[in-house]
Amino acid sequence: MADEPALVWAKERRSPRRQAPSVEQIVRTAIAIADAEGLPALSMRRVAADLGSGTASLYRYVASRDELLDLMIDEVKGAEHTELTGDWRADLASVAHQVRATLLRHPWLSGEIPGRPALGTNSLRRHEAALAAAAPLTGDITFAAGVVDVVLAYVFGTVTQELAELQAQRRSGLTKEQWQASVGPYIREVIESGEYPQFARRVIEGEDRTAEEVFAFGLTVVLDGIAARAPRS
Amino acid sequence: MADEPALVWAKERRSPRRQAPSVEQIVRTAIAIADAEGLPALSMRRVAADLGSGTASLYRYVASRDELLDLMIDEVKGAEHTELTGDWRADLASVAHQVRATLLRHPWLSGEIPGRPALGTNSLRRHEAALAAAAPLTGDITFAAGVVDVVLAYVFGTVTQELAELQAQRRSGLTKEQWQASVGPYIREVIESGEYPQFARRVIEGEDRTAEEVFAFGLTVVLDGIAARAPRS
């Protein structure tokens, strides 16, 4: 007992061991980190630190970082909910807007969805709701499935484009102004080269639409297309 | 000179120094690795090894791994080319099919596009071509831009869905059969729970369409929608 410190009562006591994090807490903490600081900041060590637990402990509740991401995705989708009215057009639009909102709220989401089949409980619930929204349109389930796929594909695609610049900006660590200042001259150069006349027109003549307007326009186009192909309009 | 090894001629000679890789070679090697073994296998060390050069040397030609990915994306887009016929519908469809083909040929692509604004030379060239394809439809550049955005968003979205399962399978390292065997029971369970009636119908009753058919259907829907909204059909 020679190496026992003299002041026993001043000895640093371990903090109580039992502070089991639980999967739910882990997932929520991870989402908070990713939302606030981006995916690169999301490390197992960081999650453990924010939870005040040891890094290795996380692996009792989550098999791997990859599995954690799967759980995060499904968790985030669980926040969506749509009341169906029976009007397929309104209902599909509603689903589309909700999916867009979710993707925008969690900018890391669109980058992680590719490569992961959406088979989580909440993903399936969303898919079920989308199919139900399309149901009044037709009794043909294959057609309904096709319709849902087109709408969801469009939403995911546009929002990804919408987020691209924002994400790059964030990754670079620059402010919006600095970013625009660094990209501006390059764009000007491209336009002045004369090799991209349509692109130049788009930048110079094109009206500035808000992201919402762009989204709504595309959605209208897609829904019009669906209406045009539906068995009976 | 005391610590000079005795057998001077047996001393290991450095291999010839000059084997400069050049950016193009680096990018091509990186694409080859990512195509063959997936993105996780793409490390700077690995690229250097395949090139027979030192790892640190790469940084003379490429600022970071991230920049390398940007270059890979633009390189890969450079392979696309479309002859325009003046028929907007056929031309947009052609562009769409080409983009799909590129995304399928390089499965890592769809996961890396989110978060990166497409400002590379080849990306711009593709965008220019798409705008030119839509030009006969309207003189309104804002409308043309909207049209192009919808089409490209749809293509990116569907192909991402199409690739999801394939990618997950690849990541898991399982064969197709093993994968299906592991997913099958879960799906069955979900269906038998009775909580997802539409989804169940889709899986059981729905006709099996090939990916090409699904893609073509959605594309038709989108193009129909465009036609419906065009100033004059």
Place this chain on the structure above:
DNA sequence: AGCCAATCAGGTACGCTGTTCGCAACGGAC
């Protein structure tokens, strides 16, 4: 009440990553 077996948090360590530093060797200019 007392003990033991099962449970579980988490320190430590391994192998990997992207990236930087600084040196060594080369090629051209004078």
Place this chain on the structure above:
DNA sequence: GTCCGTTGCGAACAGCGTACCTGATTGGCT
């Protein structure tokens, strides 16, 4: 022949995901 800018790259660093194993904690049985 001697310098000097350029270029390849070995070594090292910080940080990552994660496997292993120790030691504390607990609930249940005696």
